[in-house]
Amino acid sequence: MARIGIAGSGTWGTALAIHLSKMGHEVRLWSALKDEIEEIGRKREHRNLPGVDIPEGISCISDDQELCADADVVILSVPSIYTRSTAARLRPCIAKDQIVLCVAKGIEEDSLKTQTDICQEELPQARACVLSGPSHAEEVSRGLPTAVVVGAHDKATAEYVQNIFMSPAFRVYTSSDMKGMEVGGSLKNVIALAAGMSDGLGYGDNTMAALITRGIAEMSRLGKAMDCDPQTFFGLTGLGDLIVTCSSRHSRNRRAGVLIGKGMGVKEAMDEVHMVVEGVYSAKAGLQLARKYGVSMPIVEEVNSILFEGKSASDAVRDLMCREKRVEHAEIKWE
Ligand SMILES: NC(=O)c1ccc[n+]([C@@H]2O[C@H](COP(=O)([O-])OP(=O)(O)OC[C@H]3O[C@@H](n4cnc5c(N)ncnc54)[C@H](O)[C@@H]3O)[C@@H](O)[C@H]2O)c1
Known part of the structure; x- marks a missing residue:
């Protein structure tokens, strides 16, 4: 069992939380928007994933330290335009070599940086990696078969994350071609x-x-x-x-x-x-x-x-x- 902190309780962060919690991992779902995360915690449902139960095991939080403390993996799942500000905000809470997994999709205007470039810039102490592929939250949250890829600088990190996410409904390949x-x-x-x-x-x-x-x-x-x-x-x-x-x-x-x-x-x-x-x-x-x-x-x-x-x-x-x-x-x- 791994401890996972998920930054961003949009549809994708929530779908990943449901998937990882069902696998038996300890999951904390965090939002910068306090009202939003309190609503999810209270209703145990996300407004954009109607009819999908959010398991009781998922802690819904808004405290930055609690999100990152002892987490084996911190997932950055806010929309890409908020990745830089969220990573900068979490900088004091991320430990040396802590794995930060970027799941947002986007290239920053003007700087032309990818999500892992931004992560590495704002969180130089972290091990940045990426998860991507055809994976709509509406389907992952319902356990429909999905296949994705984890990219990392080193094979050991990619395989570590692969093992955490891989289930009969969620097949994970690895790649070294993050860019x-x-x-x-x-x-x-x-x-x-x-x-x-x-x-x-x-x-x-x-x-x-x-x-x-x-x-x-x-x-x-x-x-x-x-x-x-x-x-x-x-x-x-x-x-x-x-x-x-x-x-x-x-x-x-x-x-x-x-x-x-x-x-x-x-x-x-x-x-x-x-x-x-x-x-x-x-x-x-x-x-x-x-x-x-x-x-x-x-x-x-x-x-x-x-x-x-x-x-x-x-x-x-x-x-x-x-x-x-x-x-x-x-x-x-x-x-
Ligand atoms: N939805 C999917 O199926 C899916 C699948 C794979 C990847 N992705 C990627 O994941 C990322 C998130 O997608 P999503 O569908 O969850 O988006 P979303 O629109 O559902 O996310 C909105 C969330 O962003 C957060 N947010 C809003 N304002 C913020 C701020 N100022 N600072 C920090 N956080 C703020 C809030 O938690 C809000 O709920 C995107 O980059 C998307 O491309 C989405």
Whole structure:
């Protein structure tokens, strides 16, 4: 049995708490928002996971020391825009070599840091690692079969975390390519916005397949330029997560995209979804990365034009379709 502190009682932190508690681990679920965590503790239910019981064994807390004290793993599960402030707040409570597992998905605008980069900057004493993959909280909290990946700098840490999380309903692979996992996990939200827009415009399955396939091509091209392993982008944290986010009714990025495709303004669409739409932030970071590394990312560029320059989604699709002619894979040469 391990002691786990979970920082962030949103839907994902709560789903992980339920999963880990059912496995017999000692789980403390923490929120910076006192009212929220008190409500979860009282009702033993999360408002975005209706009908799912929160086991009595999970302690619902708001004290920083209590969250981290003696924890074998501290999980950072706040939305990515709050990762830096939360990590900085917890700095005095994290011990040397304590494992801090980042499960949020996003690249910071301007600094272009991944979640584990931010964690390592704010918590230099910690051992930062990452868990990612196609894993909607609504399904994990109900014990539906799910497969994810844990990435760490060293094999021993990755396997330690793998052992803690692995169950018959939750299969965990390991990887040393943390950056590839994090770049893929963040940029898939941008492609999911585009996929939602396509559905909102009334386009069909052909359009969706094109967006997913050309989306992964953009992501892996960028990853290669950033020294990630291209294979990572065709695994669970890349293509796997891209498929689920582009097609699932649980995806908030896809939902926001549908509303924008139907003609709603970006701010109104974000408000309507009632949750942080991380793809909007990752779109900016994705474009900044594309420019920094000199990589062509036409879908990410068009999503930025729609989100921040008022371009219509239908004009963006027309411009993508009418780009100059190309070969599909530049690496495959003619005889
Ligand atoms: N929901 C999923 O299915 C899922 C699955 C895998 C990964 N993730 C990732 O996990 C992260 C969290 O997602 P989520 O679905 O739990 O988000 P969420 O929108 O449910 O989380 C909101 C929570 O963030 C916390 N919060 C709000 N304001 C805060 C502040 N100022 N400082 C600190 N914390 C604050 C609160 O606990 C709030 O409940 C995201 O990066 C997401 O991409 C989510």
